[in-house]
């Protein structure tokens with residue numbers, strides 16, 4: 001199936017952002033946190049973490065609640081998403097001071113160079129018209145030895161497979177979310193395309209694998 005880019009790169013429409021923030025992403029969010037904690041193995045998650053394309057910041061909040069020595073910069077280019085994130089963060093006094101929201105559109109010139117011990121992202125890659133932007137950002141922002149987790153949807157091989165995923169995972173969702181899920185699956189990169197992107201970006205120390213019936217993850221540590 002040919003890739004079809006997302007109609008809009010940023011999720012800056014307040015109604016779309018609200019619908020996204022109200023959707024139930026508990027399953028993928030837990031998967032993401034499990035993958036990161038497995039990667040950390042016995043090491044504690046501490047230091048500075050950058051969450052690229054943080055949306056309503058659910059993953060940043062969950063990580064900050066679980067790991068009290070983590071300082072998080074949560075970045076998104078959509079002010080509508082960051083407004084929702086701000087509301088959620090302020091309701092969590094235990095971690096509010098450790099999450100800084102950054103409104104920035106990648107590629108960014110403002111992020112600290114080589115400033116982060118952890119660089120993570122969920123569901124951003126497929127929004128980017130040029131995926132190299134994510135890999136360049138990673139190179140610029142991560143410290144040597146930083147741990148990386150980039151998770152996203154993977155584009156199915158056929159329209160029938162795509163329809164099957166929408167039925168399996170969004171049969172009871174509002175139409176706006178079913179449409180967004182369909183668009184996201186069409187815009188997602190396949191695992192072989194992501195492997196090519198990593199090669200081109202000279203990031204072959206990272207590896208990509210399927211981690212669910214619809215998600216791929218890029219994991220590893222930078223040299």
Ligand SMILES: C[S@@+](CC[C@H](N)C(=O)[O-])C[C@H]1O[C@@H](n2cnc3c(N)ncnc32)[C@H](O)[C@@H]1O
Nearest residue numbers: 010011053054055076077078105106122123127
């Ligand atoms: C599908 S949401 C994912 C949100 C969150 N990571 C999660 O897992 O729920 C993708 C987010 O990436 C943001 N985004 C897309 N392109 C971006 C760019 N070039 N720079 C910064 N943010 C971007 C969108 O505004 C949106 O909030």
